[in-house]
Amino acid sequence: MTNTLTVSGSPHLHGDQNVKKIMWGVVMALIPATLVSFWYFGIGALIITSVAIVSCIIFEYLIQKFILKQAPSVNDGSAVITGLLLALNVPSNLPIWMMVIGAIVAIGVAKMTFGGLGKNPLNPALVGRVFMLISFPVDMTSWPLPSVNRTVLVDALTGPTTLGVVKEGLAKGDSMSDITTKIPSYVDMFIGNMGGSLGEVSALAIILGGIYMIFRKIITWHIPVSFILTVFIFTGILYLINPNLYIDPVFHLLAGGLMLGAIFMATDMVTSPMSKTGMLIFGLGCGLLTVLIRVWGAYPEGVSFAILIMNAVVPLINKGFKPKKFGEVINNG
Amino acid sequence: MKTFKIGGVHPKENKLSEKSPIKVLALPKTAIIPLSQNLGAPSNPIVNKGDKVKVGQLIAESSSFISSHIHAPVSGTIAKIDEAIDSSGYKRKSIFIDVEGDEWLENIDKSNNLISDIRFSKEEIIAKIKDAGIVGLGGATFPTHVKLMIPKGKKAECLIINGVECEPYLTSDHRLMIEKGDELMVGIQIIMKSIEVTKAYIGIENNKPDAIEHLTNLSKKYNGIEICPLKVKYPQGGEKQLIKAIIGREVPSGKLPIEVGCVVQNVGTAYAVYEAVQKNKPLIERVVTVTGKSVKNPTNLLTRIGTPVSLLLDEAGSLPDDSGKIINGGPMMGKAVNSLEIPVVKGMSGLLVMPEKESKRVAIYNCIRCAKCVSVCPMGLSPYLIAQTSEINKEEMAEIHGVMDCIECGSCSFTCPSGRPLLDNIRISKNKVGQIIRARLK
Numbered sequence A: 001m002t003n004t005l006t007v008s009g010s011p012h013l014h015g016d017q018n019v020k021k022i023m024w025g026v027v028m029a030l031i032p033a034t035l036v037s038f039w040y041f042g043i044g045a046l047i048i049t050s051v052a053i054v055s056c057i058i059f060e061y062l063i064q065k066f067i068l069k070q071a072p073s074v075n076d077g078s079a080v081i082t083g084l085l086l087a088l089n090v091p092s093n094l095p096i097w098m099m100v101i102g103a104i105v106a107i108g109v110a111k112m113t114f115g116g117l118g119k120n121p122l123n124p125a126l127v128g129r130v131f132m133l134i135s136f137p138v139d140m141t142s143w144p145l146p147s148v149n150r151t152v153l154v155d156a157l158t159g160p161t162t163l164g165v166v167k168e169g170l171a172k173g174d175s176m177s178d179i180t181t182k183i184p185s186y187v188d189m190f191i192g193n194m195g196g197s198l199g200e201v202s203a204l205a206i207i208l209g210g211i212y213m214i215f216r217k218i219i220t221w222h223i224p225v226s227f228i229l230t231v232f233i234f235t236g237i238l239y240l241i242n243p244n245l246y247i248d249p250v251f252h253l254l255a256g257g258l259m260l261g262a263i264f265m266a267t268d269m270v271t272s273p274m275s276k277t278g279m280l281i282f283g284l285g286c287g288l289l290t291v292l293i294r295v296w297g298a299y300p301e302g303v304s305f306a307i308l309i310m311n312a313v314v315p316l317i318n319k320g321f322k323p324k325k326f327g328e329v330i331n332n333g
Numbered sequence B: 001m002k003t004f005k006i007g008g009v010h011p012k013e014n015k016l017s018e019k020s021p022i023k024v025l026a027l028p029k030t031a032i033i034p035l036s037q038n039l040g041a042p043s044n045p046i047v048n049k050g051d052k053v054k055v056g057q058l059i060a061e062s063s064s065f066i067s068s069h070i071h072a073p074v075s076g077t078i079a080k081i082d083e084a085i086d087s088s089g090y091k092r093k094s095i096f097i098d099v100e101g102d103e104w105l106e107n108i109d110k111s112n113n114l115i116s117d118i119r120f121s122k123e124e125i126i127a128k129i130k131d132a133g134i135v136g137l138g139g140a141t142f143p144t145h146v147k148l149m150i151p152k153g154k155k156a157e158c159l160i161i162n163g164v165e166c167e168p169y170l171t172s173d174h175r176l177m178i179e180k181g182d183e184l185m186v187g188i189q190i191i192m193k194s195i196e197v198t199k200a201y202i203g204i205e206n207n208k209p210d211a212i213e214h215l216t217n218l219s220k221k222y223n224g225i226e227i228c229p230l231k232v233k234y235p236q237g238g239e240k241q242l243i244k245a246i247i248g249r250e251v252p253s254g255k256l257p258i259e260v261g262c263v264v265q266n267v268g269t270a271y272a273v274y275e276a277v278q279k280n281k282p283l284i285e286r287v288v289t290v291t292g293k294s295v296k297n298p299t300n301l302l303t304r305i306g307t308p309v310s311l312l313l314d315e316a317g318s319l320p321d322d323s324g325k326i327i328n329g330g331p332m333m334g335k336a337v338n339s340l341e342i343p344v345v346k347g348m349s350g351l352l353v354m355p356e357k358e359s360k361r362v363a364i365y366n367c368i369r370c371a372k373c374v375s376v377c378p379m380g381l382s383p384y385l386i387a388q389t390s391e392i393n394k395e396e397m398a399e400i401h402g403v404m405d406c407i408e409c410g411s412c413s414f415t416c417p418s419g420r421p422l423l424d425n426i427r428i429s430k431n432k433v434g435q436i437i438r439a440r441l442k
Helices: A019-067 A078-088 A096-114 A124-135 A137-141 A162-172 A176-182 A186-191 A203-215 A222-241 A249-254 A258-265 A276-296 A303-320 B122-131 B144-148 B172-179 B181-194 B209-219 B239-247 B267-279 B309-315 B372-376 B383-391 B395-400 B411-415 B422-441
Strands: B022-024 B030-034 B058-061 B076-085 B091-099 B158-162 B200-205 B225-230 B262-266 B285-291 B299-304 B323-328 B350-355
Touching: A019 A078, A019 A096, A019 A203, A019 A258, A078 A096, A078 A124, A078 A258, A096 A124, A124 A137, A124 A303, A162 A176, A186 A203, A186 A249, A203 A258, A222 A249, A222 A258, A222 A276, A249 A258, A258 A276, A258 A303, A276 A303, B022 B172, B030 B076, B122 B144, B122 B181, B122 B267, B144 B262, B144 B267, B158 B181, B158 B239, B158 B267, B172 B181, B172 B209, B172 B267, B172 B285, B181 B200, B181 B209, B181 B225, B181 B267, B200 B209, B200 B239, B209 B225, B225 B239, B239 B262, B262 B267, B267 B285, B285 B309, B299 B309, B309 B323, B309 B350, B372 B383, B372 B411, B383 B395, B383 B411, B383 B422, B395 B422, B411 B422
Parallel strands: B022 B299, B158 B200, B158 B262, B200 B225, B285 B350
Antiparallel strands: B030 B091, B076 B091, B285 B299, B323 B350
């Protein structure tokens, strides 16, 4: 026997979840979407992903070591997720230096400024992405077409995303039937054969990752379902009102970053509400704002902005929608 | 299958000793009987050094309303009344008895004959329970006779017997249900009579199918007793969770079970009530599970109060080499002890030896606001928030967030992926808020 007995407060058992497992679980869940992006966008995707991940890790390490003077904790995996999500949110032909700046903003400004893991009010990857979108609007919104020249770094063929096609078409006054001929088939959109940011193209790969995360109990269904359902219902109503002016709701589900946003970005534990009701409200807000921006806003895509705005509302949601306490409402019929 | 609605966790059950029958443990050379063995005020000793005592003789008296009698668990000579470390980890006043033979008071029926005829009135039963020094044996050690005195204006509608044993590892209640089923049933009928109800439910988790089957068969012989199999989920043995699971009523925040017409007693307590009322036997012994992954023979021992735990560990095959922590009770709510010489007390349901590598806490990370503590809290609280208010000493906030509703089940700390000491902080806060509330009432 050891000469000393440990004495500590109960409980003396700990469950099998820990931060590292959760973070690496999210990375696992992102692998299908990442592989699809490598398939469609080739070596450019691979390079941009590596650059994003490596720069996020390095910046977090440097900031912890030299500015915050903390023990570096990059092995918790959260910087890898931020890097990976950041990469999945940009076009594969983005210049590398822009990616590095995005990583500085994501890690340095959005995460470490607030105290690192768990302390950031806004999703770091989204802050990085929106910073790049506003700073480099052209590079962030011209996309290589999928499956063309996988091995060439800077491709010749670029085009707008499907959401962009629709928005520009409507702005020019084209009829909806003309516009729909220019967008990929829904099957292509579902498996990811369309232009767009690395990770947002394949709804299939993202949903697979989402199911994995729900199965591993990393996320719950509340936020993705309420987010996606809100977008579907809202755009469905618009479509029913005037199908010539508003494209059908299935398109809205498959196009742009909705799936990636709803399943991987909005569900970020740190920046989403604590109670189940709060999560449903949060998803509802994200959905409404996404549609408002997509349909009436200046940008073709609104998922990032919607989530960031709702991130900022989370403290209020937490305050307003606490879990129901046991014995609080008496219903002993 | 029935269970409670909000929260809960599923720790590994590890019921290593569920198949080992209750064994009677040999008497110690010296019994150490702490004077504080119940929730509430400690008892007052009524014996002096040098006095001879017999088994079952009263040696310390209840000192206030919420307090209980203590009886000599062994026969012999009072060696001294001195301080000794007890399961709280502190030195407390205790009576030391040098054991000589095993001589019992004459009026105690030591036989195994079942006496199922209840000859006493409600008042007599409660008086006998009080005289026998019975406290809640599930671990909370609240004096049982106080619980059975229904406050004026309230009425009990049913009795709920807690046979859940939701703590991992522990099996003493399980064995008692299998081996002492009839005695338990009579004990339950005695309690039913004392609180004037005609209906009793025994809640048992369905990881004990043998106990469920055995008691269901027995219950046909006894009126008004129903067995309720429950889905396995911790902390189902919590009083409020058990009531919710069995009859669907929610005890209001800050209130007692009688508010919804219930009285809850543990199976061990019901058995002790049988022995006290039918056999005149005070609470001088109890079943203690001695267990742990590296313990050679995990077992259930019928042990006299006051026996040093080292003897129990020897009986289970000596203390394993890799022991790092010894817990009085189960792994979720039990207390880690700091000495092997502490005695068995009324509230000790188990002795769990944890290997060195499972004894240390996991690394602590920042809170990642994953809300797992919120979703597992069986009281619907936000543990992360209360723990935070505790860390910054905001007691008034903790009170608003319901810190006093916390049942200290530990589900939050168990589940926290960041390994944060949530329950530690909540306990600190609960203590301070409790003081503030008491000061306010004065």
